[in-house]
Amino acid sequence: MTFEPTISLDKNDDQPDSSPLVNRYAQIYLKHDxxxxxxxxxxxxxxxxDLPWSETWQELKHLLQTKEQSWQVGANVCLVAKDRLLDARQLQTIAETLDDVKLSLLTVSTNRRQTAVAAATSGYSVQQQAVAQPLIKAATDSEEISPLADPLYLQSTVRSGVEIRHPGTIVIFGDLNPGGKAIAAGDILVWGRLRGIAHAGAQGNTQCRITALQMEFTQLRIADAVARAPKLRPRRLSPELAFMTTEGIRLAKTSEFAKHYVYSPPNGAWIDQNQAK
Structure with missing residues (x-):
């Protein structure tokens, strides 16, 4: 059963109107994936x-109340918000409305940075979609690459069960807890303890790096390479940086990295500066 949106037209019968009719209410829909x-x-x-949020919410309530229930009780929901600007209060309203019909809001997919930040701060997993941009030709060859999105800044701790995906660099001012995930097409910077899973260069960029004030990770990934935490690892008080070498992912003190390593495109890895000479 599909909800048919209401059409509201403010039209004066005495005045001809040649402009196209516009649906004041675009349809919200729910589907299996x-x-x-x-x-x-x-x-x-x-x-x-000029459509207020309250009317969007009423349309959502009407959809859920009239749609034949075809989902399992407690099923997880991914909210596809597109470019809608949603704050924490509106996300809470959506979550409560879904909870009324035994559905659980788990993930928010958006291409608005403000919505992504509000969702992550509220404890939801986030999939931030890149806004379509023209491809750029690489200077060295005819290979076409897609530019990274602007960095995503999160001023909150990423809790267990929360997954953050972003087509650019992710900067977290807080901890990345065990059970939490950060997946970025660019770099990952954690201004706190990195105790969960971090995947930089998720689209295959081996030049990307992962850094944190304290490295206590469960797993690190850069492009296709994977590194797991050793059972016994000395506790370091200085920030560390993870990067790709020809032998896999390695760690170095952040303050010393730039002094010793340079990126080598032919090797697709960071190498010791002495080897580059």
């Missing part, structure tokens, strides 16, 4: 500019 549900909001361009 493997083991989870997708709750898809219309993009900002698909709704009237």
């Amino acid at each position: 493997d083991e989870q549900m997708l709750l898809v909001l219309p993009s900002q361009a698909e709704i009237s500019a």
Whole structure:
């Protein structure tokens, strides 16, 4: 059963109107995606500019109340927010509305940085989508690459069960707890303790690095390489940086890294500066 949106038209019968009719309410819909549900909001361009949040929420409530229940109780939901600007209060309203019909908001997919930050701060997993940008030709050859998105800054701890995905660099002013994940196309910087899983260069960029004030990771990944924490590792008080070498992922003190290593494109790895001479 599909919810048909209401069409509200303010039209004066005495005045001819040649402009196209615009649907004031773009449709919100819910669908299955493997083991989870997708709750898809219309993009900002698909709704009237003066449509208040309260009416969007009422449309969502109407959809969930009238749609034939085809989901399992407690099923997880990914909110596809597109370019909608949502704050923590609005995300809480959506989560409570879903909870009323036995659905659980777990992930927020968005291409708005403010929405991604609000979702991560509220404890939801985040998938930040890149805004479409033209491809750039590499200076050395005809290979076309897609530029990274602007960095995502999070001023909160990434808790267990929360996964942050971003098509650029991720900067976390807080801890990355065990059970938490940060996956970035660019670098990952943790201004705190890195105790969970961090994956930099997720689109294959071996030049990317991972740094933290305290490295207590469960797992590190750079491009396709994986490093797991040893059973016994000395506790270091100085910040460390993880980077790709020809022998895999290695750690170095952040303060000394730039003095000793340079990136080698032919090797697809960071090498000792003495080897580059």
